[in-house]
Amino acid sequence: MKRTRETKTHELVRRLKYNKSAVFGLAIVVILILCAIFANYIAPNSPTPSPPELFKALKPGFWSEDKVEGMPLGADAMGRCILSRILYGARVSLTAGFVAVGIAMILGITFGTLSGYYGGWVDALIMRIVDIMFAFPALLLAIVIVTVLGQGLDKAMIAIGIVYTPQMARIIRSSVLYIKEMEYIEVQKAIGSSDARIIFRHVLPNSIAPVIVYGTLMLASAILDCAALGFLGLGAQPPTPEWGAMLSKSYSYIVSGAWWAATFPGIAILFSVIGLNLLGDGLRDILDPRLKT
Amino acid sequence: MKWYITKRLFMLIPVLLGVSILAFSLIRLAPGDPAVTIAGQHASPQVISAIREKYGLNKPLTTQYWIWLKQVLHGDLGRSIVSNEFVAKEILERFPNTIELTMLSMFFAIIAGCIAGIISASRQYSIFDYSIMGLALFGVSLPVFWLGIMLMMIFGVWLRWLPISGRISMMISFQRITGFYLLDSLITGNLAAFISSLRYLILPSIALSTIPMATIARVTRSSMLEVLRQDFIRTERAKGLSERMVIYKHAVRNAMIPVITVIGLNFGLLLAGAILTETVFSWPGIGRYVVNGVTMRDYPVVQGCVLFFASMFVIVNLITDIVYVYIDPRIHYG
Numbered sequence: 001m002k003r004t005r006e007t008k009t010h011e012l013v014r015r016l017k018y019n020k021s022a023v024f025g026l027a028i029v030v031i032l033i034l035c036a037i038f039a040n041y042i043a044p045n046s047p048t049p050s051p052p053e054l055f056k057a058l059k060p061g062f063w064s065e066d067k068v069e070g071m072p073l074g075a076d077a078m079g080r081c082i083l084s085r086i087l088y089g090a091r092v093s094l095t096a097g098f099v100a101v102g103i104a105m106i107l108g109i110t111f112g113t114l115s116g117y118y119g120g121w122v123d124a125l126i127m128r129i130v131d132i133m134f135a136f137p138a139l140l141l142a143i144v145i146v147t148v149l150g151q152g153l154d155k156a157m158i159a160i161g162i163v164y165t166p167q168m169a170r171i172i173r174s175s176v177l178y179i180k181e182m183e184y185i186e187v188q189k190a191i192g193s194s195d196a197r198i199i200f201r202h203v204l205p206n207s208i209a210p211v212i213v214y215g216t217l218m219l220a221s222a223i224l225d226c227a228a229l230g231f232l233g234l235g236a237q238p239p240t241p242e243w244g245a246m247l248s249k250s251y252s253y254i255v256s257g258a259w260w261a262a263t264f265p266g267i268a269i270l271f272s273v274i275g276l277n278l279l280g281d282g283l284r285d286i287l288d289p290r291l292k293t
Numbered sequence: 294m295k296w297y298i299t300k301r302l303f304m305l306i307p308v309l310l311g312v313s314i315l316a317f318s319l320i321r322l323a324p325g326d327p328a329v330t331i332a333g334q335h336a337s338p339q340v341i342s343a344i345r346e347k348y349g350l351n352k353p354l355t356t357q358y359w360i361w362l363k364q365v366l367h368g369d370l371g372r373s374i375v376s377n378e379f380v381a382k383e384i385l386e387r388f389p390n391t392i393e394l395t396m397l398s399m400f401f402a403i404i405a406g407c408i409a410g411i412i413s414a415s416r417q418y419s420i421f422d423y424s425i426m427g428l429a430l431f432g433v434s435l436p437v438f439w440l441g442i443m444l445m446m447i448f449g450v451w452l453r454w455l456p457i458s459g460r461i462s463m464m465i466s467f468q469r470i471t472g473f474y475l476l477d478s479l480i481t482g483n484l485a486a487f488i489s490s491l492r493y494l495i496l497p498s499i500a501l502s503t504i505p506m507a508t509i510a511r512v513t514r515s516s517m518l519e520v521l522r523q524d525f526i527r528t529e530r531a532k533g534l535s536e537r538m539v540i541y542k543h544a545v546r547n548a549m550i551p552v553i554t555v556i557g558l559n560f561g562l563l564l565a566g567a568i569l570t571e572t573v574f575s576w577p578g579i580g581r582y583v584v585n586g587v588t589m590r591d592y593p594v595v596q597g598c599v600l601f602f603a604s605m606f607v608i609v610n611l612i613t614d615i616v617y618v619y620i621d622p623r624i625h626y627g
Contacts, residue, residue, distance in 0.1 A: 132311030135603045137565030140583070144315070147587050147595050148322045224436055228569055231438045232584050247439060251573070254446045255457075262446070266439030273434040 015286045022282020028275025036091040044070050045081035047088040047241040053079040058258040074260040076250055078239075082261060085241040086268045092242045093223050093272065096157045096235075100222040101215055103161025108168025109211070113199060115169065116176030123173075130166040138163050138221075139228060146234045153226075153242065156235035160225050164218050171214050175207035209287040216283055220276035227269050243269050298615055305607060312603040313365065317358055319599065320592050330592050333374030370597035375589050380597035384579060388601075389472035390460060391578035394570070395563045397498040402505035403556060409506075410513025410552075415540050417518060425510060432507025437566045441500035441573035448496060455496050458575040462489040497574040501566050505559035512555045516548040523547075550621050557613025561606045 016022050035042070053075075061067055061074035061082070068075055073083040115126040133141065145159035179185065180203065188198050229235030230244025238245060243265040250261035323330050328345040336344075345351065349360045364371075370380040409429075413422045449457035456462070461474055467486040470477045475494070478486035520526065521544055529539045568580035575581070579598055586594030 128307060128311070131308050132315065135308050135312050135607045136599075137561050137602065137606055139565040139568055140599065140602050143568070143583065143587055144319060144595070144599055147590075147592075148319060220434070224434075227436055228438060231436075231569065232572060233588060234584075244436075244438075247442065251442045251445075254442065254450055257450075259446055262439075262442050266436060266442065269436045269439060270431070270434055273436070274430060277430065277434050 012286060016282060019282040019285065021278045022285075025275045025278025025280075025282060028271055029279055032090050032094060032272050032275060035087050036094045039087045039091050043081070043084035043087045044072070045084040047080065047085045048239045049080060055079065058253060058256075058261065060258075061260055073264050074258075076246070076261045077253055077258075082246075082264050085246060086243070086264055088241040089243045089246065089265065089268060090272070092153070092236060092240060093226060093269075096153060096160075096226040096242075097219045097222040099157045100160035100164065100226065101218050103158060104164035104168045104218060104222075105211065105215060107161070107165040109172050109204070111165070112169035112172025113176055113204065116173035117180060117195070117199060117203065126169065127173075130169055133163075133166040139225060142225060142229060143232070143234060146229065151234050151237065153230075153236040153240060156226055156229045159229070160222050163225075164222065168211075168214065168218070171210050172207060175210050176203055179203050179206050213280060213284040213287055216276055216280035220273045220280060223276070224269065224273050294618065297618060301611055301614060305611060308607055309604065312607070313362060313600065314358070316596050316599045316603075317361055319596050321354070321357075323592060331371060331374075333591075336374075365600065370600070371593035373586075373594050374591045375585075375594075380593050383582065383594070384597055384601055386472065387577055387579045387582050390474070390576060391564075391567055391571070391580060393473055393475060393494060394498055394501060394576060394578060395560070395567055397494055398502035398563060398566075399505065399556070399560065401498060401502040402509055402559070405502075406506040406509025407513050407552065409510040411517055411540065411545060411548075413510070413514045414517030414521065414548075415536075422514075426514070429507040429510045432503045433511075435503055437500055437504060438569040438573050440503060441497065441570055444496045444500050445573070456493050457496065460490065460493055460577050461486065462493075465489050497570050497576055500573070501563060501570045504566060505556070505563060508555055508559060509552060513548065513552050516551045517544060520544045520548045550617070553620065554613060554617055557609060557616070560609045560613075564602055564606060 016026070056068050056071070056075045056079035057077055059066060059068040059071070059075045059079075062072045064074075071081040071083065073081075073086070076082055076085070111126050111130075115123045136144070141163045142156070142159040145162055146155055149155040149158065185198060185202060188202060193201075226235055227242070227244030227247075230242045231248045233245075233248060236242030236245045238249065246265040247262055250258070250265075254262050320327050320330050328341045328348075328350050329336070331348065332341050332344045349357050352360075368381050370384070372378065373380055373383060376383070409425045413425045416422055445457045448454045465483075465486045467478055467483045468481050470480055474490035475487060478484075478490060517540075521540075526539060526544060529543055530536075534543075564580075567578060568584060570576065571578045571580035572584050579601065583595060583598035583602070585591070586598060
């Protein structure tokens, strides 16, 4: 059993190597993860210095004569180092993304498997709820949930996780429906395996490919949506170094010429999302060629 | 066909009921006494008891739901805590602004997306194709609020070509008829107001159009490539038709079917994107209204907007499905 799994992983790595854009995406994601893990070693300054160094407020970075030493990307309106805040922000955004997608996976896999495996009224009920949740644009549903739960990064993660659940549930359901009809499942039923054993030993391991593909793509949109909630003031609250919240606190200063405070956090969001999208697309081409567009 | 539309309309009922239950429970799930939630923290005891009476808040939840649903169906979405105006009235005032924004964005997205996709597909693997697809990847990954800020900075602050926030110049007064600025200024023949409102519209709608533009370009390209591989295209070429005729007269028509679905799906995403774009550009639409509602804990406003947004979204999806069956006679739904 162990050997086959290893060869599958090897095959995945081998085929991923030939997909240049996926390798590029993977490189971005690895850099992002490294930034997140080692933020406290590579960041030149504290993301939330106390007491605030207000005399450095909105000082430009390396491109200007007027630069502050030790702050290559300049300072924000509170005199904090933008580069350091972006590096720490990678930690915040990645954590938020992983937690949100994790919630969506746990709930989605549970409901999707129940729905696909048992069918009947369970399926009908779960799918009607999914239909209702699909009647909301994702960001609006997240806003609604945040309204009930209250504002904050933790609540934003939960909200995004719930919002992505129906999508994950549908993906799992359709793959369970397909696998359920396979002969080896019939064999398991004939020899009297319990439903739990069939689901955990046979159905779920075989529907893992779409979970990985959509999980990666969902991670990209989770980071984007989390930044959006932060930007709207509903997600991470100051002084948390979160990319979306950083943008919302600094974009009014572009009128006075301080473009850097509103530019670099956005580039960080853009590159993380591009990296995850490229990796997700590459994984999809390899793991699930039927979905190739 | 008629049967299919009727069936789809009937399928809307449970979804809309579900949406209404969710919107209803929004206020009941919020912490604290629902009567205070509806009336606001600073309401007088008389107002609170009047609200309690009106919504039957002492009665069981199912009764409360029916009372509330009846009021909603009569167009009563309650009053805003902040402004004390009717929520339905405030939504209808802001709705035209959101429609103007999303329509112009969609217009940009369809024109540019389709053209880019068609040219990309007809010159597959050319530099043009690679750069368009690279840009499209950027487009789907762009945070729309950040793009808005960048456009504001470049075209508003640095080049000073276009205004950066608001709906129309303060200097211009004109008569409101329908609520749509562009339409009203045209009807009244007020050219200055038309130009001014169009100038305020350009940056937000470009920002909002990038994501659908990128998606449309990608789907158009892949759909065109699929069609161009088919036998009838080879026949057309063998007949000696010019490449231009083959692509624009025969391939494009057949390739548009999936594109229309994507356009429909993207209308919903545009509504969500409008929430962010309107916040960046201080655009007086429903998106900014709902965000303000959440920030100010103005629950009746949030509830009204949720109902409104979800109904719009569901209706747009319905129209997409119907158009889809209509343009592709090969599809038959039972």
